[in-house]
Amino acid sequence: MSTPIDGALMRSLTPGVLGILVRRGADFAAAEDAVQDALVEAVRVWPAEPPRDPKGWLVTVAWRRFLDANRSDTARRRREDLVDEEPAPGPAPARDDTLQLYFLCAHPSLTPSSAVALTLRAVGGLTTRQIAAAYLVPEATMAQRISRAKRTVSGERFDRPGDVATVLRVLYLVFNEGYSGDVDLAAEAVRLTRQLADAIDHPEVAGLLALMLLHHARRASRTAPDGSLVPLAEQDRTRWDTGAIAEGVAILQAALARDRLGEFQVQAAIAALHADAPTAGETDWVQIVEWYDELVRLTDSPVVRLNRVVAVGEADGPRAGLAALDAAPPGTATKGAPVPRRAAVAAYLHERDGDLAAAARLYVEAARSAPNLAERDHLTRQAARLNARLRGGR
Template sequence: MDEALLRTLTPEVIGVLVRRGADFAAAEDAFQDSLVEAVRVWRDDPPRDPKGWLVTVAWRKFLDATRADASRRRREVAVDAEPEPEPGEAVDDTLRLYFLCAHPSLTPASAVALTLRAVGGLTTRQIAQAYLVPEATMAQRISRAKRTVAGVRFDRPGDVATVLRVLYLVFNEGYSGDVDLAAEAIRITRQLAAITDHEEVAGLLALMLLHHARRPARTGPDGRLVPLADQDRGRWDTGMIAEGVDVLQKALARDRLGEYQAQAAVAALHADAQTAAETDWVQIVEWYDELVHLTDSPVARLNRAVAVGEADGPRAGLTALASLDPALPRHTAVAAYLHERDGDPATAARLYSQAAQSASNLAEREHLTRQAARLNARLRG
């Protein structure tokens, strides 16, 4: 069976069942049953229309399950042998499923898991391995999420911003287990971009592409984290960069700026520089000004302080940093970097050591520890 095709068809088929009246949990269960049947049948008798076949079988599985439940009233539904999707059906149904998986009643973790399962077509085991949790734990999380959205009906447009936040969370998980979540987020966001005309969907896709293009250079042969300024730019994926820039330019041309477009513009300026020294930090500061105006995000302000330090000097960066909460993640690491650039290695070494203690992952902790050791060795020498 074509696994890539099945992953693409997953949200389309589940979306059809939900629109026909199945609640989400029942629709997802029926679809899984139809996949079991497909494994048994397709090798010897592949269907002309895989989606139509899956819709037919899944709907029958749903009806069988419904009729088997004596506490629920019977439904009389006419089902064609192999129904052809109506014009626009796949678009409407799949988009509805995106909004369902990003329902505001779900926690971010549950929304991400449900999106990977129902929209991404991943198995519970794959999602569990990606998040480094037992399969039973992930199954419970998905089951709770399905119960939460059971019975939800969409009588008005969903919140695109919520969908994008969920996809952004998936992308930021990066890679673990046997599922590349960053690549998976790009695949799902491409799908969303193909079925909805929204500039921020394009902005998020551009942002993902531009960041992912730098991935081969982010770690050295020994697995150590390589900061952006020290990366071998020859290892960046120029094709992915070109695609990201093209997607971004088309989104910006619509003159409806959003936070993902602004972030993508910053990433594009980094990608455009042949060397770290050629980075246009003045423009980057301007884009961060736009981002702060749009979101008033402390993280955006922190990143702006770094950019100001590069554009106007470390003292200016430290001044911008002073107005921010020191408890903000990466605040201490940024302060260490700016103090080092300002010629104060003792303070920088101390701050790098502090930052290492609160680092969110092992690679970052090791990088910050090495920075502190490097400066302490210089001070001793």
């Protein structure tokens, strides 16, 4: 009788197995291929013959696959050296190289998209097909992206100190992709960030984990049955995951107590204030503005400044928000394009101030530069709603 395979267990073991191969002298790209081969073999074998030591089994099979791939005349001498190093059967080494893998996969020489793909494959244990489906690109395209990324980092020393901030940005990029294909990237990002938090004691890692949990807690209420976006103020708060909120707040409080403030801790504090409000009308916007002031100090990001404008509009009224918008630098996003949400923020504030004509025009402008289809549809509906009111409809 076969035993169902535990996919989550396999993915959690992947970085440790890969780290062992690399530390034994395997080239990163070849080691990663060998680990993927071992995972495929595990899917075939484990249901009928589950191993006592899953990690040790994967290490043994991956190492043999690596050796097989290197059997050639030009590699014979090196191969013989490696064979001498082949471990005896038994438990896998206790050393955990997970943190170094995070650093390697988020290497500054990689583009953000390549770093994300390599992290999901090498650290997350996802297949190329799963990653391609999640990002809605052909599998061959994703395979090329991952291969280039592996070649880029293969010459890097495995034990070199890495940049935690870069790793966190990569994980946050994964989280913001949400759900697509058969992989829940938001849940995967939470899992990987938990794993990172186990590997390193760092307040910003805790801050990112708290932020993810607090955002993820609202997931069920973010879209209507027809797939349309539901703004925060209109969400059904009874559908929020109170367990995830409580865990996120506890993690955040412990991080803030260390007095090493960073941008993810601040973002989590803002998310916690939203989660703490029983209704949208009871949100502590004054305190949210204060946290945005901290975030502007830390990042000076045009997007953060826009979010602060919205908070000012809620705390002090729409005219104060419009004044703050006029004072905020225009800013640019990627490739010199204007920050997409500026027109949407202006539309919202003008509507609250009673200028429906200006708001409708700005919603149309915002829809044209919306970063995704769901947001574009939401902004288009807002414009249509106001235009109907201007024509005398309800």
